Amino acid sequence: MVRSRIVGICGSDVHAALGSHPHIPLPYRPGDEVVGVVEAPGAGASGVAVGSRAGGTELVLR
Numbered sequence: 001m002v003r004s005r006i007v008g009i010c011g012s013d014v015h016a017a018l019g020s021h022p023h024i025p026l027p028y029r030p031g032d033e034v035v036g037v038v039e040a041p042g043a044g045a046s047g048v049a050v051g052s053r054a055g056g057t058e059l060v061l062r
């Protein structure tokens with residue numbers, strides 16, 4: 001599990017939040033680029049320590 005610290009807002013987020021993105025329906029919660037801290041490594045994770053910085057897209061971190 002990664003606790004997010006900073007979330008980026010990109011152009012796709014803006015279009016989605018305004019309802020003008022062709023593939024993302026409303027309601028939409030903007031912010032799909034995330035940097036945070038590992039609170040609990042996932043099952044099977046190796047070389048990841050609690051407190052390590054982690055980042056990725058929302059889809060990667062789920």
Ligand SMILES: [Zn+2]
Pocket residue numbers: 009010011012013032033
């Ligand atoms: Zn984005």
